[in-house]
Amino acid sequence: AQPSAPSPIAAPLRELPWGQLNFLHTTDTHGWHGGHLQEASYSADWGDYISFASHMRAKADADGVDLLVVDTGDRVEGNGLYDASDPKGKYTFDVLPEQHIDLMCTGNHELYKANSSFNELNVTVPAFNGSYIASNLDIYNPDTGVMEPLAQRYKKFTTPNQGIRVLAMGFLYDFTGNANNTVVQKVKDAIKEDWFQTAIRDRDVDLFVIIGHVGLRTQEFQLLYKTIRSQQWDTPIHFFGGHTHIRDYRIWDNKAVGLESGRYMETIGFASVDGLNRGGKKMSSSHDDDVDHHHRELRNVATLRRAGLSFNRRYIDNNLFSLYHHSGTDAHSFPTDVGRNVSARIASARAALHLDARRGCAPHNFWLNRAPYPSRDSLLSWLAEAVLPAQLGADGRVTAANRTALAITNSGALRFDVFKGAFTRDSAFAISPFTSGFRALPDVPRDKAERVLPLLNHGGPLLDRPARALGLDPRLLAPPEQGSGRLEVAAEVVAEVDEEEEEEQQQQQSRVEGRAAAARGGRAERGQEPLADARLKLTPGYTTKDDAGDDGDDTLHEKITFYSVPNCVQSVLRPASPAAAGDADVVDVVYNEFIEGYVVLALKYLGVQVEAADAVPWADGKSLTAVIAEWVGENWGVEGEEEC
Numbered sequence: 001a002q003p004s005a006p007s008p009i010a011a012p013l014r015e016l017p018w019g020q021l022n023f024l025h026t027t028d029t030h031g032w033h034g035g036h037l038q039e040a041s042y043s044a045d046w047g048d049y050i051s052f053a054s055h056m057r058a059k060a061d062a063d064g065v066d067l068l069v070v071d072t073g074d075r076v077e078g079n080g081l082y083d084a085s086d087p088k089g090k091y092t093f094d095v096l097p098e099q100h101i102d103l104m105c106t107g108n109h110e111l112y113k114a115n116s117s118f119n120e121l122n123v124t125v126p127a128f129n130g131s132y133i134a135s136n137l138d139i140y141n142p143d144t145g146v147m148e149p150l151a152q153r154y155k156k157f158t159t160p161n162q163g164i165r166v167l168a169m170g171f172l173y174d175f176t177g178n179a180n181n182t183v184v185q186k187v188k189d190a191i192k193e194d195w196f197q198t199a200i201r202d203r204d205v206d207l208f209v210i211i212g213h214v215g216l217r218t219q220e221f222q223l224l225y226k227t228i229r230s231q232q233w234d235t236p237i238h239f240f241g242g243h244t245h246i247r248d249y250r251i252w253d254n255k256a257v258g259l260e261s262g263r264y265m266e267t268i269g270f271a272s273v274d275g276l277n278r279g280g281k282k283m284s285s286s287h288d289d290d291v292d293h294h295h296r297e298l299r300n301v302a303t304l305r306r307a308g309l310s311f312n313r314r315y316i317d318n319n320l321f322s323l324y325h326h327s328g329t330d331a332h333s334f335p336t337d338v339g340r341n342v343s344a345r346i347a348s349a350r351a352a353l354h355l356d357a358r359r360g361c362a363p364h365n366f367w368l369n370r371a372p373y374p375s376r377d378s379l380l381s382w383l384a385e386a387v388l389p390a391q392l393g394a395d396g397r398v399t400a401a402n403r404t405a406l407a408i409t410n411s412g413a414l415r416f417d418v419f420k421g422a423f424t425r426d427s428a429f430a431i432s433p434f435t436s437g438f439r440a441l442p443d444v445p446r447d448k449a450e451r452v453l454p455l456l457n458h459g460g461p462l463l464d465r466p467a468r469a470l471g472l473d474p475r476l477l478a479p480p481e482q483g484s485g486r487l488e489v490a491a492e493v494v495a496e497v498d499e500e501e502e503e504e505q506q507q508q509q510s511r512v513e514g515r516a517a518a519a520r521g522g523r524a525e526r527g528q529e530p531l532a533d534a535r536l537k538l539t540p541g542y543t544t545k546d547d548a549g550d551d552g553d554d555t556l557h558e559k560i561t562f563y564s565v566p567n568c569v570q571s572v573l574r575p576a577s578p579a580a581a582g583d584a585d586v587v588d589v590v591y592n593e594f595i596e597g598y599v600v601l602a603l604k605y606l607g608v609q610v611e612a613a614d615a616v617p618w619a620d621g622k623s624l625t626a627v628i629a630e631w632v633g634e635n636w637g638v639e640g641e642e643e644c
């Protein structure tokens, strides 16, 4: 873990359900390879993950079972470790390949900008040669100008210990926001390709592994499932998804399941399958059979159950308490040389990038989804009511005519919460990493301008066909979690917890933790389910419900309530001399460039003749990251080394 990472908090754990074939899965890591430095539950880093995977692989080998490591994309954008360097990713591209990954694919974030997809072509694909799969993604090679697959379309291999013949593919959802150096083939078209049609007819396959930067409950995965099933009526299929940033497990049928493993290095997904055929063993030599027999003898009793096919899953909280426990190690035996070295390299990168440099002290937590909007604790309220009016002001365009302006921001532009305490250089990137700047459409009739926000938030007729016809995906306005359709949203506003009370609760909790940890240790060693210890107050965290039930999380937590947020929020920017603006019947419409297409479309829908070409930069086209960082410095700044 990083030097400033909080120590993990002991908690009741569920064991990992090992099987014949096991998987570790990350997705949507978004540059959080340094781990979470303000949240103990997720404070392990990429170096720790490398050590963990190495112990897990050794255990698999010792037990004669197999372990595959999977990553389903969006490794970039969302954390200072990636975003603060010039060029971006200078430090993450180096450390990523230190992890052995068996199967990986691309996310949409690798494709927003031409240079990040060229990084995939020139750096990541070669670094993970043989593991990277691009089933529906092509790139224009900058050297030849020729369009080519970013990586192999699919991969077939036999697992080393069990001899399971795996056919793997790697998809991206039907993403339309990519730069023009890549081509994303819609899944409905990719399945018509000869390579796909041949692959799904392969009879010498024991398991199809379909990885994708694709939500589990999307039409893309549904189509892949149906098409594979049309040719393979009972071959097991395991999907690994991503993009929607949630923990999820979907059961399609008794031989087809899928796992999605959250976001931001909070979760290491674990999945296992038992009862698979082992076609690859037919070809093995008698020596292999001897070794295999020996391994079977040694193997964990659970994995010897071959009565039928069974699937299982666990969402591991990415902290050292969990990782030590599941790998059967301790602080001394856990770190491998490679893992320790990677953690050290991340620490020096963070230092070089001044990511811990404090800009100010946040007076309390501000939540993106964990507080209702609007409210005192809502990050969106803070942005719309405090930050944007102060930083964007009015008169933000060079040709300003002392107008009132309405500034619209999509809620998806905010990615993470603000925690009470130090707000660092890193925090600004975590909240909003995007480089797109503010722009304005000048002199829009006020009555029309005021109808843009409601249209973007509730505009069924606008956001359905017209937006999609222009390649504007309405789901891109709000945070991805919301598009999953699985976010459990609070029905009513809960009373805000008094801060003093919160502090008292925390102190009480650290007193009971020591006592509870000892009791739990004994049960875990005996492989029993953890007991809800009456003396232990659980920490808030994921309490996932998925198709397999509510026992997926490795750590027992106190439930967090999530609230849905609108697609967009609006700030009123008053001109420097409001009297002069009076009740002008025109206003400027300010927005983040990322949503320009939606704003122009809404205005046209309202009968205003505007084009994107009419827009001008606002506030020098500053990014939201810069705007937030400046506001924090001016409003939450503290002198010298004073503690927050």
Ligand SMILES: O=c1ccn([C@@H]2O[C@H](COP(=O)(O)O)[C@@H](O)[C@H]2O)c(=O)[nH]1
Pocket: 028, 074, 108, 109, 112, 243, 244, 410, 411, 412, 413, 414, 434, 435, 436, 475, 476, 477, 478, 479, 480, 594
């Ligand atoms: O420039 C940008 C790019 C993206 N967004 C928002 O991000 C999410 C997509 O995030 P994923 O991690 O790919 O799921 C999307 O909802 C956009 O709202 C942005 O605001 N600006």
